[in-house]
Every structure is written in structure tokens, then in C-alpha cells.
Amino acid sequence: MSAPEEPQAPGLLDGRYSPTRPLRASGNLFAFALDVARSLPKRPFQLREFVQQTWFVASVTILPTALVAIPFGAVIALQLGSLTRQLGAQSFTGSASVLAVLREASPIVTALLIAGAGGSAICADLGARKIRDEIDAMEVLGISPIQRLVVPRVLASMLVAVLLNGLVSVVGVVGGYFFNVVLQGGTPGAYLASFSALAQVEDFWSGEIKALVFGLIAGIVASYKGLTAGGGPKGVGDAVNQAVVITFLLLFAVNFVLTAVYFQLVPPKGA
Amino acid sequence: MGVAVQVEGLSKSFGSQNIWSDVTLTLPPGEISVLLGPSGTGKSVFLKSLVGLLKPERGSIVISDTDIVRCGESRLYEVRKLFGVLFQDGALFGSMDLFDNIAFPLREHTRKGESEIRRIVLEKMEMVGLQGAEGKLPGEISGGMRKRAGLARALVLDPEIVLFDEPDSGLDPVRVAYLNQLIVDLNAQIDATFLIVTHDIGTARTVPDNLGLLFRRHLAMFGPREQLLTSQEPVVRQFLNGRREGPIGMSEEKDVAQVEAEMAALEARGGDQHNGVGPKGATGGDAVPPQLPPSPGLPERQAVRRRQERVARMLHTYDPATADAIRATLPADLLTQADAGVFEPTPVAGGRHWAADDEVGEARVLPAPRGRR
Numbered sequence: 341m342s343a344p345e346e347p348q349a350p351g352l353l354d355g356r357y358s359p360t361r362p363l364r365a366s367g368n369l370f371a372f373a374l375d376v377a378r379s380l381p382k383r384p385f386q387l388r389e390f391v392q393q394t395w396f397v398a399s400v401t402i403l404p405t406a407l408v409a410i411p412f413g414a415v416i417a418l419q420l421g422s423l424t425r426q427l428g429a430q431s432f433t434g435s436a437s438v439l440a441v442l443r444e445a446s447p448i449v450t451a452l453l454i455a456g457a458g459g460s461a462i463c464a465d466l467g468a469r470k471i472r473d474e475i476d477a478m479e480v481l482g483i484s485p486i487q488r489l490v491v492p493r494v495l496a497s498m499l500v501a502v503l504l505n506g507l508v509s510v511v512g513v514v515g516g517y518f519f520n521v522v523l524q525g526g527t528p529g530a531y532l533a534s535f536s537a538l539a540q541v542e543d544f545w546s547g548e549i550k551a552l553v554f555g556l557i558a559g560i561v562a563s564y565k566g567l568t569a570g571g572g573p574k575g576v577g578d579a580v581n582q583a584v585v586i587t588f589l590l591l592f593a594v595n596f597v598l599t600a601v602y603f604q605l606v607p608p609k610g611a
Numbered sequence: 612m613g614v615a616v617q618v619e620g621l622s623k624s625f626g627s628q629n630i631w632s633d634v635t636l637t638l639p640p641g642e643i644s645v646l647l648g649p650s651g652t653g654k655s656v657f658l659k660s661l662v663g664l665l666k667p668e669r670g671s672i673v674i675s676d677t678d679i680v681r682c683g684e685s686r687l688y689e690v691r692k693l694f695g696v697l698f699q700d701g702a703l704f705g706s707m708d709l710f711d712n713i714a715f716p717l718r719e720h721t722r723k724g725e726s727e728i729r730r731i732v733l734e735k736m737e738m739v740g741l742q743g744a745e746g747k748l749p750g751e752i753s754g755g756m757r758k759r760a761g762l763a764r765a766l767v768l769d770p771e772i773v774l775f776d777e778p779d780s781g782l783d784p785v786r787v788a789y790l791n792q793l794i795v796d797l798n799a800q801i802d803a804t805f806l807i808v809t810h811d812i813g814t815a816r817t818v819p820d821n822l823g824l825l826f827r828r829h830l831a832m833f834g835p836r837e838q839l840l841t842s843q844e845p846v847v848r849q850f851l852n853g854r855r856e857g858p859i860g861m862s863e864e865k866d867v868a869q870v871e872a873e874m875a876a877l878e879a880r881g882g883d884q885h886n887g888v889g890p891k892g893a894t895g896g897d898a899v900p901p902q903l904p905p906s907p908g909l910p911e912r913q914a915v916r917r918r919q920e921r922v923a924r925m926l927h928t929y930d931p932a933t934a935d936a937i938r939a940t941l942p943a944d945l946l947t948q949a950d951a952g953v954f955e956p957t958p959v960a961g962g963r964h965w966a967a968d969d970e971v972g973e974a975r976v977l978p979a980p981r982g983r984r
Contacts, residue, residue, distance in 0.1 A: 473702035477761075480662050481716045481768075482692045488719075 372564045376494055379487040386492045393496035397458040401504060405453045409508040412449055413515030416440045421524040434531035435538040437516040442543040446508035447550040447595060454501045454555055455587035459562035462493050463583040466566025467576035475567060485567065494559035501555025505547050542606045550598050554591050561587045612913065613641040613804030614675050614693060614771045616661065621670030621680075623656055629828055630656050634670070636823060636833040638772075639921060641914035643798055643805040644833075645815045647850055648825030649859050654808040655699075657825070658774050661806070662694050663687045674772070692720065695770030695803075699777050701761030703749035709736070710745035713764045720768060735763040738800075739793065754781045758790070766797070772804045773797070779811040784892075787811060791818050791903060799905035799912040812853055813892020816840065817903045820918050824850060826859065835922050837936035838929060840899045845870070853889025899936045923949045 417437050424433045466489065469475050475485050520526040565583035569575045615637060622632035630653035638644050648654045659665045661672060663679045671678045677690050703712045713732045717723055723731070736742060739759040749757055758778060765773060775794070779787045791814055798805055809815060815822060816836075823833035826846050832839055839847050849857025856873035858865060877883070888894055905912060922937050923945040929937065938946060 469705070472705065473698045473700065474704055476659070476664050477696070477698055477702035477704075477764075479664060480691055480694055480696045481719070481764075482688050483716075483719050484688065 368568075369561065369564055372567075373560050375486050376490055376560060376563070379484065379491050382487050382491075386488055389488070390492035390495055393462075393493050394499055397454075397461070397493075397496050397500045398503070400461050401453045401457045401500060402507070404457055405449060405504050405508060406511050408449050408453065409446070409511035410515040412445050412508075413437070413441055413512035414519040416445060416512070417516035417519040418524070421520055421526065430526065431530050432534055432537060433520055433526055434517070435534040435536070437520065438513055438535055438539045439543065441512035441516060442509055442539055442547050443599075445512055446505050447547050447554065449508045449512075450501055450505045450551045451554045451558075451591040451595065452588075453504060454497060454551075454558045455562075455584055455591060458497050458500065459558040459587050460580050460584050462497065462559065463562040463566040463569075463580045464576060466490075466493075466563060467569035467579045470567055470569045471572060471576060490560075490563040490567070493563055494556060497559035497562075498552055498555035501551040501558070502548055505551035509544065509547065538609055540606075540609050542602075546598070546602045546606070550595060553594060553598065557590050557594065558587045561590065612802050615640045616772060616804060616806075617671075617673040618661075619671045619673070621657075621660065621667045621672065623653065623660060623665065623667040631825060631828045631830070632669075634825075634830045636830060638804050638806055639821065639914075639918065640804055641798075641802045641912075642820040642918055643794070643807065643818060643914070644821040644823065645807045645809060645819035646823045646825065647809065647812075647815055649850070650810070652825040652828070654825055655776055658696075658776050658806070658808055661774060662691060662696055692768060693771040695765030695768065695773040697758065697762050697765050697773070697775045697778060699780055700754070701749070701757035703757060703760055703764070705749050708746050708748050709741065709752075709760050712749070712760060713767055716764065716768050731767060732763075735767050736760075738766070738797070739763045740789075755786045755790075758782070759793075762793075766801070769801065770803055772806070775805070775807040775809075777809055778807060779809055779814060784813075787814065792906060794818060795903045795912070796905050796909055798914065799909045802913050811891050812851055812889070812894075815851070816892070816894075816900050820902075820914060826850075835918075835933075835937065836902070837899050837922075837940070838933045841930070841932040841936050843930075843932075845874070848883065851893065852883045853891055853893025854883070899939075919945055 417433075420433055420436050420440070424430050424436065466475070469489075475489075478485050478488065517528075517531060520531055521528045562583045565579040565586070566576075569579035571578075617637045619635050621634040623630045634657065646654055646657065656665060660667050660680075667680055671680050673679075674690055674693065677686060679687055679690055682690070703709070704715065707715065710732055713735060714728050717728045717731060733742075733745075736745065739762050741756065741759055741763060744752065744756065744760075747756075749760070752760070762778075778790050778794070782790065794805065794807070795818060797803075805819075807814065807819065819836055821834060822836050822839040824831045824839065824847055831846050832842065832844060840851065842848065846858050849859055854877070856870075856877040858870050919941055923941055926934055926937060926949050941949070
């Protein structure tokens, strides 16, 4: 019974102010993402879980997304309506509004909802399972929770994000049309005719690719935070809170990078 | 027959906090072992380490030639299929009913048809006395039923090793008695290696073949039940008698002078025999009560004879009191063989381990447990 070293009381510092702590946290998240990527092609694919999760994530996000998309489109339309009038470029109102919705508004709304509604739901679900020992039980039964639970959820949130982005684009454009034409007295013909003056199909695809990446990040962060929750119900609450905040930070940063890359790859129309 | 679990020099810390170190024990195949210990000594951590949910920093856990502390992840998942684990609250999947919960491992790991799955699940549910509750959700049933359902799920893949994390917690004494009988019956039927982590002294006195006690970040003692039940070790006696007098304090350990004063007071009152009944099934004295037999109609536990042969080989290494208690349980043929000295001493035989005397460094409350001859 030789004590290998003196047992130490937990110190004040204890790694808490260690300069490598944030690095370790992000490293763990990244390692988790790699684990997910590695489990992605593993058979059997959990189709049932994937369908269930897609339905689940869609059901918690569709309505809020549509409800957020309408005022978002409206705000853009209002801003652009008065701006174009000041500049004397009313004929471009429709075009600019479509461009704003497709390129920025709809990926951002998608990101907010996927992280805020879908991600938090995933994180809370996994966290509750974690503290009830369900995840441990699953591992002990010889089943990898990453393959069985995380992969279907990440894929589901990616799919739903792509679909949501389409939804937001449609609702945003329709909302913009409604506000511009009905409330601001714009001409419907001019609005519709200028649709494709500035926007191009690549704008839509860039939005979809952004949404796909956002869904991936939101799914992975939410699953990671859920599976590492600890310390009882409060731990789950903290995990959900952190998951949403971390996802927001990551999504806005990634959005900037993707936008910058997009402008390098795709020349603006008419330029 | 179950597989042996060989634990060597295992140490685990969380950050700078050491949970336990140098834990060495062998769970003999097919036998029931109980691990005791005051709250917070890391019994659950030990259980989680055994199934590879936590990684100890040092030492090894060898199960059927695989060291699960160091093996790769895919191998770990293979070894885990040998395990059935009963978690404290059953750890049932809250979104599935009992039938789906118990069928889950079969559906994930085997290619059995739905009718065969149904047959196996109903058989296991009957084994744990849950007939007719297939459609219930885990949230709708009592804690005792959740435990039994968790047990049925742990048994469904015919495990070689079954771990129980506090099977008695949250149950009334009658249900604990039923559960204990169930554990012994199961052992007779499937002959797997059982490890029970518990606080219940009644369980510890009557169910297991082997007993262990974790205390102060070490395995204080592990051996055949007779060894701990007759032990004069202060920590073991205090724990098995469920009394305040002794080295185990409410939160931390006590100083030596206080322990001595308490023990003197206890002796003045007449010792453990006159101390009445303690909580959690603790009874006065150090009698070795008879072990719980399987229910009538079930086969004999095969582990009993294996264990008798094993302890007969080690008979000469025990204290006289322990040896006497063991002799009382041995059949005549093994006794004569043991007395005739036919048996080779087998120092590495499982089920009896503690650190050798020369490794003992720190200030001791524990006297050398090895009976010196």
C-alpha cells in the first residue's frame, strides 16, 4: 500500500487559469468532430434514428423560422424601400431585397434557428440521457453513442438546415414583396422584373452551402456539449446554454469566412 | 463459466484528487463478490473503470487476455459485450417501453428474428419477475421495477460478468431480500462472475463468496467472505458492524487518540456483541452467517465447489479464526486433502489480495492482514 505520491488538496489554480485551457477545450471539440466524421461511414447506418431526428429538428424549427423570416424580409424591404427612393433607384428594390435575403438574411436566420431551437433541443435531449446514465449504459452494451446517436443527429440538423434555408428564402422574398408592394406602394411589375438584375443562382447555392455548414457545426457542438454534460440537471442547463452561445459565435465567424470566400470565387453579376 | 477479472495496481485520479491507488484484486470466475466502502471512496468509479468508461492512469484490468485500460476502442467495445451492468437507477432508455429497452441489445448486436427476440425478452422478464409490464415506460414504474428491468437488459446478451451498482439503494428491506435471492438464483443459473457494489451489510454478510473494502484511497482488504467477516481489522469491523466507533469518521478520518478512546468506551459497554443492531443490516459481533442458497428447484451454484477448492488451497495462509470459519464450510474430501498437504500453495490464486508487507509505507491504522506464520 505504498502511496505513490502525497495526495494533494485541490488547488486554487488547478488548471483553471492555465493558458492551455481554451486550447484544450477547442481541441476536444475538434477531436469529437473527427470522431463523428470517422463514424459517418460505419455500418449499420441508423436510418430510423435519422428520420426521427430530422422530423424532430424540423418540428422544433419550422414554425419559428417562418415566423422570424417574415419580419426579417419585411425589415429588409422597408430599409431598401426608403433607401432606393432616396437614391432614386426604385427599380432595383426587388433585386436588392432578393440579394439581401438570399445571400445573408436566410443563412443567418437559419443559423439562429438551427442553433437556438434545433441545437438546444439536441443538447438538452443528449444531456438528459447523459446524466441518467443512459449514455454509459449504451456504451456498456457495446454500442457507440457517436455512431448510434450523434451521427444521425448531425446529419439531420444538416438536412433540416438546408431545407430551412430554402424556406427562409421563399418566405423572406414573399414577405419583402408584400411589404414593398402593399405597404410602401411599390410597383409589382418593377419589383418582379428586377428580380434577376443583381441576384444570380450562385447566391442561392452559396446560401445552401452556408446552411449545410451551419447545420454541421450546430449538430456537432450541441451533441458534444450534451454528451459531456455533468453535475445533474444544472449541468444540462449549463450545457445547453454553452452550446447555443458557442454555436452562435462559431456560426457568425464561419459565415464571415464563407462570404469572403464566396466573393473570391463568384464574381458579382455585371462586374 | 464466467471469466476472471484481474485488476493490478490500478490508480485513478480526477485532476489532482486521487480517488484510489494500487488496487489489486482478482474476481474469481463465476463467484459473487461484494465491494464495500464508505460513501465517496470511489466504488462507482471502480465499477466504471472495470467497463472502460473511465480510464485509470496506472495499472491494468485484464479480462480474457485483454487489458482494457490500454486496448483500442474497437477491442473495448468487443470486451464490453461480455459485461452486463446494472446501473443505480437502471439507466433505462426513457423514450422506449420496457420491452424495447430489454430487446435493445439483441436488436443492435444480433440478427435474431423478431419472434425469437420476443421469446428471449419475455424469458428474461419472467426471470426478474416483470411479466406483463412490457408496455410500460420507465417513467411509469417504481424504482424497484426499474432496477429489475435494468437487470433483465443486462442479462439479455448472456453476459460473462455482471456488475451491480448499489442494487439495494432506494429499495425497502423486503425488496432487497428478494433482489438478493434473485442475484444468487441468477448466479446459479448463468454461472457468470458477479460484482456487487453496496452499502448494505446484510447483503454483504449473506450473498457473496468474496468481500472487499475500499477505504482511504486504497483497497483495505479483499478476500473470501470468512476472512472479512472474522477480521479484527478496525476498519472492517467498524464497517461490518455499522457503528460510529472506529477509524471511519463522518466526513474525514479521525485522529488516533479519538479512535482509541471510542474503542475503549465500546469495550467497556461489552464490545460489538452488546452494541445492538446497526443500520443497513449490520449486526453485532463477527459471526459468519450461512450463505444464501439458490431457491429450491434451481441447480447448485457451480461456483461453490470451485471456490471451496480454491480456498482449501490457501487455507494455510489465513488467520486461525478465518481458517476455522472456512474449514466449517469445506466438504470432508477437501479438508482431508488440505490437511494432508496435497495442495500446492498457490499464492497467485484469485480472490485474496492485498499489498505485500514490504510495500506498506504510510502510517498504518491497518495491521498487516496477512496471517504471519
